[in-house]
Amino acid sequence: MQNNIMYYRKNNNIECIYYKNSIQSYPTHTHTNHVIFGYILEGEVCIICDGEECLYHAGEHFCILPDTPHAVEPINDSIYSMVSICAFVDEMSDKSGNEISYTKRLKELILEEPENTFLIEDMAQKIGVSPYHMIRQFKEACGLTPHQFQIQSRVRKAQKLLEEGKSVTEVAYATGFCDQSHFDRCFNKIVRLTPSEYKKSVKRLI
Numbered sequence: 001m002q003n004n005i006m007y008y009r010k011n012n013n014i015e016c017i018y019y020k021n022s023i024q025s026y027p028t029h030t031h032t033n034h035v036i037f038g039y040i041l042e043g044e045v046c047i048i049c050d051g052e053e054c055l056y057h058a059g060e061h062f063c064i065l066p067d068t069p070h071a072v073e074p075i076n077d078s079i080y081s082m083v084s085i086c087a088f089v090d091e092m093s094d095k096s097g098n099e100i101s102y103t104k105r106l107k108e109l110i111l112e113e114p115e116n117t118f119l120i121e122d123m124a125q126k127i128g129v130s131p132y133h134m135i136r137q138f139k140e141a142c143g144l145t146p147h148q149f150q151i152q153s154r155v156r157k158a159q160k161l162l163e164e165g166k167s168v169t170e171v172a173y174a175t176g177f178c179d180q181s182h183f184d185r186c187f188n189k190i191v192r193l194t195p196s197e198y199k200k201s202v203k204r205l206i
Contacts, residue, residue: 115176
């Protein structure tokens with residue numbers, strides 16, 4: 001399939017993604033400490049944000065706050081063109097207003113070293129709560145389960161390493177994936193490009 005997704009980055013704080021004649025859908029994901037501004041150039045898309053479906057047509061725009069779970073779907077498999085700007089913001093309080101300290105700490109640990117193994121059972125036992133309770137509280141605060149958030153964070157780190165010129169094999173190992181095929185699957189699911197395609201697609205803006 002022709003590569004019709006282009007990434008542009010500036011100073012690690014702003015990312016612009018241009019989708020040209022795309023039919024790609026994106027599963028539920030979040031953007032940590034980043035606000036998303038989207039503008040539909042052609043066609044129409046469905047943004048499923050916090051479980052609510054909203055349709056956006058050519059000439060319309062949308063905004064998604066940090067840690068808000070959302071998905072993107074084309075309408076009736078029709079093509080669309082869209083520009084999405086992902087802008088870094090200082091850490092914001094979680095949308096529920098009651099983020100618990102251990103969920104915040106776990107979030108920080110995953111973001112700092114997503115390649116590491118974090119056993120929810122061990123962490124839950126240390127602070128005296130059940131694993132189920134800890135997972136539920138984390139999802140309420142961060143929009144994803146700890147496992148989903150870790151995979152997403154590994155892919156985000158992989159994107160940065162690929163931009164630095166590291167090989168796909170090096171990046172798969174450095175981000176904690178069990179093998180390159182697993183890395184390829186997870187990367188493609190979130191970015192909708194293979195790691196090699198992403199290396200060719202991304203452009204750095206001075």
